[in-house]
Amino acid sequence: MRASQEDFESAMNQVKLLKKDPGNEVKLRLYALYKQATEGPCNMPKPGVFDFINKAKWDAWNALGSLPKETARQNYVDLVSSLTSSESSSQVKPGADREQQEYENLVVTSEDGITKIMFNRPTRKNAISTQMYQEIMLALKAASKDDSTITVVTGNGDYYCSGNDLANFTDIPPGGVEEKAKQSAIMLRDFVGTFIDFPKPLIAVVNGPAVGISVTILGLFDAVYASDRATFHTPFSHLGLSPEGCASYTFPKIMGPAKATEMLIFGKKLTAGEACAQGLVTEVFPDSTFQKEVWTRLKAYSKLPPNSMRISKQVIRNMEKEKLHAVNAEESSVLQERWLSDECINATMNFLSKKAKL
Numbered sequence: 001m002r003a004s005q006e007d008f009e010s011a012m013n014q015v016k017l018l019k020k021d022p023g024n025e026v027k028l029r030l031y032a033l034y035k036q037a038t039e040g041p042c043n044m045p046k047p048g049v050f051d052f053i054n055k056a057k058w059d060a061w062n063a064l065g066s067l068p069k070e071t072a073r074q075n076y077v078d079l080v081s082s083l084t085s086s087e088s089s090s091q092v093k094p095g096a097d098r099e100q101q102e103y104e105n106l107v108v109t110s111e112d113g114i115t116k117i118m119f120n121r122p123t124r125k126n127a128i129s130t131q132m133y134q135e136i137m138l139a140l141k142a143a144s145k146d147d148s149t150i151t152v153v154t155g156n157g158d159y160y161c162s163g164n165d166l167a168n169f170t171d172i173p174p175g176g177v178e179e180k181a182k183q184s185a186i187m188l189r190d191f192v193g194t195f196i197d198f199p200k201p202l203i204a205v206v207n208g209p210a211v212g213i214s215v216t217i218l219g220l221f222d223a224v225y226a227s228d229r230a231t232f233h234t235p236f237s238h239l240g241l242s243p244e245g246c247a248s249y250t251f252p253k254i255m256g257p258a259k260a261t262e263m264l265i266f267g268k269k270l271t272a273g274e275a276c277a278q279g280l281v282t283e284v285f286p287d288s289t290f291q292k293e294v295w296t297r298l299k300a301y302s303k304l305p306p307n308s309m310r311i312s313k314q315v316i317r318n319m320e321k322e323k324l325h326a327v328n329a330e331e332s333s334v335l336q337e338r339w340l341s342d343e344c345i346n347a348t349m350n351f352l353s354k355k356a357k358l
């Protein structure tokens with residue numbers, strides 16, 4: 001069942017009762033979802049650049065694109081529910097393993113045996129900044145030790161994730177671009193390694209389009225549920241790059257070398273249905289019932305015996321671990337060179353100077 005008007009109104013009241021300020025990103029998200037749910041797609045003229053507050057609100061609302069009113073209403077109710085439950089769980093067990101760490105770019109909640117890690121930069125289509133890579137690693141490490149039985153990764157807003165934040169290329173340290181490439185290769189290897197070693201069932205709830213590294217690492221998840229609005233795009237050649245996230249190994253295994261070539265070399269964008277037919281996605285749901293159906297199923301899975309699930313995952317995955325770490329190291333080292341290539345620098349500059357989009 002979808003969130004009713006009554007659920008929506010009750011969520012609006014609960015927001016007023018929040019004890020803790022949820023922070024500007026979340027408040028903007030609530031504003032945008034409220035406007036989308038009540039008025040539909042953004043219909044206001046874009047405020048001037050110096051009208052900071054209204055520009056931020058406009059950006060947040062506009063970022064929701066053509067998200068249907070009902071989905072926005074549901075997402076609003078879900079977001080409020082995650083805020084209120086994180087407040088009440090920290091009241092019930094302060095200082096215990098349910099304690100929530102503060103993240104700037106993620107919303108992490110733990111409820112019903114499920115830890116949910118939600119990418120939370122909707123105005124940037126959830127692009128992964130350097131800080132966000134670190135936060136995702138921290139959140140996964142915490143989830144591996146908490147008392148939840150399964151861990152879910154999802155996105156806030158109309159996108160699941162638009163991949164690496166291309167602005168990461170502009171933050172060059174005193175050691176120069178070579179030093180930046182070296183540090184980035186280490187960070188990338190650690191980031192992907194955290195997924196390879198994750199001990200519990202790891203599930204992606206792909207709520208919208210997914211790009212780049214957010215697609216490649218899906219090969220390291222245990223199940224991938226997608227809305228029929230989701231697409232899967234790895235435009236590495238267009239960006240002068242090469243695959244990461246172990247996709248050079250997992251994708252040919254999952255879908256066969258020819259289909260993997262179309263995605264990883266030619267940058268073919270797959271619909272959710274195509275990705276499911278090729279084995280990258282477990283199941284596709286209509287967007288209108290996506291959240292409801294997926295979370296009902298996940299709640300049922302989270303009640304299965306946790307040790308049995310962990311051990312089964314080990315049995316399924318452990319034989320591959322050594323190979324996956326070797327692939328990860330090789331992909332990261334190849335990328336370290338690629339980032340310094342003219343092909344990559346030109347593609348990134350074209351995007352950042354707004355001359356190109358995917």
Ligand SMILES: CCCCCCCCCCC/C=C/C(=O)SCCNC(=O)CCNC(=O)[C@H](O)C(C)(C)COP(=O)(O)OP(=O)(O)OC[C@H]1O[C@@H](n2cnc3c(N)ncnc32)[C@H](O)[C@@H]1OP(=O)(O)O
Nearest residue numbers: 124125127162163164165166168181184212213339357358
């Ligand atoms: C020296 C070496 C340093 C290396 C550091 C790297 C570290 C690890 C790297 C790991 C390897 C990962 C590889 C990848 O993930 S490759 C994929 C990269 N992603 C992209 O190329 C996507 C780029 N974005 C787009 O093409 C479009 O934004 C998109 C199609 C996703 C959406 O288009 P739409 O028109 O719907 O929305 P907007 O473009 O208006 O987006 C809203 C604002 O968000 C900004 N945005 C979106 N995605 C990104 C992104 N990936 N990086 C940076 N910014 C992004 C977009 O620019 C808009 O901003 P403005 O409102 O300011 O215009």
